[in-house]
Amino acid sequence: MEHDVYICKWAKTTNGYRLWVKGKPNVSVEGSADITELSNRLCERIIETRGAYQAVLEFDKPFPKSAFDARYSKPEIYAVLGDERFEI
Numbered sequence: 001m002e003h004d005v006y007i008c009k010w011a012k013t014t015n016g017y018r019l020w021v022k023g024k025p026n027v028s029v030e031g032s033a034d035i036t037e038l039s040n041r042l043c044e045r046i047i048e049t050r051g052a053y054q055a056v057l058e059f060d061k062p063f064p065k066s067a068f069d070a071r072y073s074k075p076e077i078y079a080v081l082g083d084e085r086f087e088i
Helices: 035-048 067-071
Strands: 005-013 016-021 024-031 056-059
Touching: 005 035, 016 035, 024 035, 035 056
Parallel strands: 005 056
Antiparallel strands: 005 016, 016 024
16 A cells, blocks of 8 residues: 555635545545645545555546646646657
């Protein structure tokens, strides 16, 4: 259980955001912190509940784009790396 992948969900609340592991609503965090900081706290929460020590979180709905990301994402930026290289 070193690098298990956890499918997670998130929702905007009146005080900020709520993030949880899909199918395990008791493994969650909530707060007014930055959504990235909350995802780090969710990893800590997974460890506390005897989950993976280095959890990989996949959100089934992507996080909202920051103002900086939105400004520079038209067109979308892609980078696919491997034996061959693909970039836009």
